[in-house]
Amino acid sequence: xxxATPYLEVDIxxxxxxxxxxxxxxxxxxxxxxxHVKTHKSPDIAHRQLAAGAVGVTVATVGEAEVFVRAGxxxxxxxxxxxxxxxxxxxxxxxxxxxxxxxxxxxxxxxxRAADLLAGSDxxxxxxxxxxxxxxxxxxxxxxxxxxxxRGSLAVVGAxxxxxxxxxxxxxxxxxxxxxxxxxxxAASLRGAGIEPLVLSGGSTPSLAEADxxxxxxxxxxxxxxxxxxxxxxxxxxxxxxxxxxxxxVVSHANGRMVLDAGSKVLGADxxxxxxxxxxxxxxxxxxxxxxxxxxxxxETEQPLPPLGSTVRVVxxxxxxxxxxxxxxxxxxxxxxxxxWRVAARGRNS
Amino acid sequence: xxxATPYLEVDIxxxxxxxxxxxxxxxxxxxxxxxHVKTHKSPDIAHRQLAAGAVGVTVATVGEAEVFVRAGxxxxxxxxxxxxxxxxxxxxxxxxxxxxxxxxxxxxxxxxRAADLLAGSDxxxxxxxxxxxxxxxxxxxxxxxxxxxxRGSLAVVGAxxxxxxxxxxxxxxxxxxxxxxxxxxxAASLRGAGIEPLVLSGGSTPSLAEADxxxxxxxxxxxxxxxxxxxxxxxxxxxxxxxxxxxxxVVSHANGRMVLDAGSKVLGADxxxxxxxxxxxxxxxxxxxxxxxxxxxxxETEQPLPPLGSTVRVVxxxxxxxxxxxxxxxxxxxxxxxxxWRVAARGRNS
Numbered sequence: 001x002x003x004a005t006p007y008l009e010v011d012i013x014x015x016x017x018x019x020x021x022x023x024x025x026x027x028x029x030x031x032x033x034x035x036h037v038k039t040h041k042s043p044d045i046a047h048r049q050l051a052a053g054a055v056g057v058t059v060a061t062v063g064e065a066e067v068f069v070r071a072g073x074x075x076x077x078x079x080x081x082x083x084x085x086x087x088x089x090x091x092x093x094x095x096x097x098x099x100x101x102x103x104x105x106x107x108x109x110x111x112x113r114a115a116d117l118l119a120g121s122d123x124x125x126x127x128x129x130x131x132x133x134x135x136x137x138x139x140x141x142x143x144x145x146x147x148x149x150x151r152g153s154l155a156v157v158g159a160x161x162x163x164x165x166x167x168x169x170x171x172x173x174x175x176x177x178x179x180x181x182x183x184x185x186x187a188a189s190l191r192g193a194g195i196e197p198l199v200l201s202g203g204s205t206p207s208l209a210e211a212d213x214x215x216x217x218x219x220x221x222x223x224x225x226x227x228x229x230x231x232x233x234x235x236x237x238x239x240x241x242x243x244x245x246x247x248x249x250v251v252s253h254a255n256g257r258m259v260l261d262a263g264s265k266v267l268g269a270d271x272x273x274x275x276x277x278x279x280x281x282x283x284x285x286x287x288x289x290x291x292x293x294x295x296x297x298x299x300e301t302e303q304p305l306p307p308l309g310s311t312v313r314v315v316x317x318x319x320x321x322x323x324x325x326x327x328x329x330x331x332x333x334x335x336x337x338x339x340x341w342r343v344a345a346r347g348r349n350s
Numbered sequence: 351x352x353x354a355t356p357y358l359e360v361d362i363x364x365x366x367x368x369x370x371x372x373x374x375x376x377x378x379x380x381x382x383x384x385x386h387v388k389t390h391k392s393p394d395i396a397h398r399q400l401a402a403g404a405v406g407v408t409v410a411t412v413g414e415a416e417v418f419v420r421a422g423x424x425x426x427x428x429x430x431x432x433x434x435x436x437x438x439x440x441x442x443x444x445x446x447x448x449x450x451x452x453x454x455x456x457x458x459x460x461x462x463r464a465a466d467l468l469a470g471s472d473x474x475x476x477x478x479x480x481x482x483x484x485x486x487x488x489x490x491x492x493x494x495x496x497x498x499x500x501r502g503s504l505a506v507v508g509a510x511x512x513x514x515x516x517x518x519x520x521x522x523x524x525x526x527x528x529x530x531x532x533x534x535x536x537a538a539s540l541r542g543a544g545i546e547p548l549v550l551s552g553g554s555t556p557s558l559a560e561a562d563x564x565x566x567x568x569x570x571x572x573x574x575x576x577x578x579x580x581x582x583x584x585x586x587x588x589x590x591x592x593x594x595x596x597x598x599x600v601v602s603h604a605n606g607r608m609v610l611d612a613g614s615k616v617l618g619a620d621x622x623x624x625x626x627x628x629x630x631x632x633x634x635x636x637x638x639x640x641x642x643x644x645x646x647x648x649x650e651t652e653q654p655l656p657p658l659g660s661t662v663r664v665v666x667x668x669x670x671x672x673x674x675x676x677x678x679x680x681x682x683x684x685x686x687x688x689x690x691w692r693v694a695a696r697g698r699n700s
Binding site: 083085106130136138250266294309 | 354356411430437438456457488514599600601611620643645658674675700
């Protein structure tokens with residue numbers, strides 16, 4: 001039985017095709033795939049990715065790592081420059097009893113602190129380097145210096161970068177080149193510090209098709225499992241690959257427009273500079289959400305208005321933030337996949 | 351004990367001053383105050399508003415109504431043009447056993463459906479009219495026609511409007527005049543249909559100070575309890591009235607900037623056209639969040655960078671969406687207010 005609208009619905013056939021396509025591409029390229037599970041936050045989906053060949057998962061917080069390790073995932077990268085408190089260090093140590101755990105650092109201070117608070121543990125470090133997104137990460141040529149601050153106490157196994165500036169129209173290929181250059185420089189810097197990098201990790205969904213797998217040993221896309229309106233507009237997925245939508249009811253025809261019961265409290269409020277609206281309809285590609293409140297989406301369409309009480313499928317702009325608003329995902333498709341799937345890591349921000 | 355960052359923190363002294371100030375203003379003006387509790391979703395805070403004189407609460411969904419009725423609130427307005435399914439109608443009927451319940455309608459079809467599915471219940475109806483925000487609501491002069499479709503079966507007690515176009519710099523006074531005009535026209539239309547309106551309900555936080563309380567019998571502001579960066583920038587609260595912030599840790603100094611562990615998964619991704627950034631720092635008014643990812647806020651400031659590991663207080667752009675991302679609010683202030691407070695209605699979108 002379906003729940004009351006608005007709710008998030010997953011098309012299992014599309015989900016599995018997305019998982020299998022990217023897994024096959026990674027296998028062909030000889031690069032490890034470590035999907036970022038912040039997109040779905042659901043062990044049910046992580047296990048499908050692992051079954052298709054993923055080497056482990058990527059998360060952003062210790063809390064997310066705890067959820068996936070508890071669910072049986074045995075290889076987890078926290079791709080984030082964690083600032084360890086005593087409590088966070090204890091939680092990280094506890095995780096190493098059950099999984100291979102790798103965490104990020106992006107400063108000499110942070111690396112020294114990790115080395116101090118995690119001394120004697122099996123935690124592995126990756127140095128985060130900046131490939132042009134200018135969010136976190138040290139300049140690639142400083143990777144060795146950061147690594148030195150931890151070495152002797154913890155294993156530094158390589159470097160990672162997030163090429164987030166791929167989220168701009170047409171940016172994919174250029175950004176992938178910058179990513180490869182940054183990882184190459186980071187590897188040289190680590191070697192200069194006497195560390196042979198085992199892991200050079202990159203990847204975002206928009207730059208995935210262009211990633212240089214001669215340089216990167218591992219890729220960490222997240223959004224590819226579902227797609228969303230951002231990927232649709234960036235050209236990194238087609239509408240028939242979009243596997244997650246918000247099932248919504250038409251509640252009003254005010255002003256001759258369609259008003260839905262899905263708002264920013266289930267779709268998220270993301271709107272990138274390149275977005276053409278606050279969301280789209282999967283079955284009416286020319287329609288746009290032109291006004292988004294917490295519980296209303298006002299849609300403009302050239303099509304006849306669907307009757308009051310009918311339902312439509314909304315494609316959120318940024319699926320990661322939509323998923324983080326709900327406790328369950330309702331799967332449609334093979335009867336062999338009982339749902340709802342629990343968004344077990346929803347809200348695990350720490 | 352405080353939790354790990356990022357977490358939402360409520361300054362109880364400021365919260366209570368906001369609650370008391372608006373309650374006193376409403377009392378002086380002789381207008382009923384029915385705060386919109388979608389902002390805090392927390393019975394602990396609703397009870398403080400009721401104790402200060404609120405006549406009841408406003409919610410957006412049946413699920414929110416269920417949470418607040420269960421917590422002992424006995425007068426609830428669902429200020430939304432509900433499209434009733436059989437299941438929703440049964441839930442609404444059940445609520446009338448414990449509370450005075452009023453719901454919105456904004457079409458003849460919706461009113462007739464409510465009259466049909468809720469016949470014989472004590473549910474009251476308010477007709478939603480459009481005062482210029484152009485989201486939901488019928489033109490005010492059509493209020494009587496909508497009311498007629500339900501009359502005889504359900505009590506139609508008046509009209510409501512949401513003057514949401516007050517969310518623009520300098521718009522408050524004009525929008526308040528449009529609100530008063532719409533409610534005046536709606537009242538005349540209802541009288542023309544033989545209904546004396548008991549309730550003429552309006553109000554948004556940015557237009558609150560200008561609301562025409564000779565026309566409106568009731569106001570429904572929500573955000574005033576906490577304030578946020580939007581209200582700060584609209585001039586409808588001052589920074590020393592902001593009662594909710596996100597306590598965040600400085601995790602990186604990459605590129606000479608402050609990077610915090612609070613991202614869109616705890617702050618929300620709202621960014622209005624008039625917003626100067628993705629959020630602000632309460633204790634550094636010139637600082638701006640210039641880049642916001644799911645777990646990173648990159649802040650530019652003229653001040654010296656706080657050391658790695660120190661914490662700062664981030665003011666979310668739109669507090670309602672931030673609160674809906676967490677399960678608990680951590681109160682600071684009088685020892686007589688144990689916290690965390692539960693965000694009991696988080697995620698209740700249906």
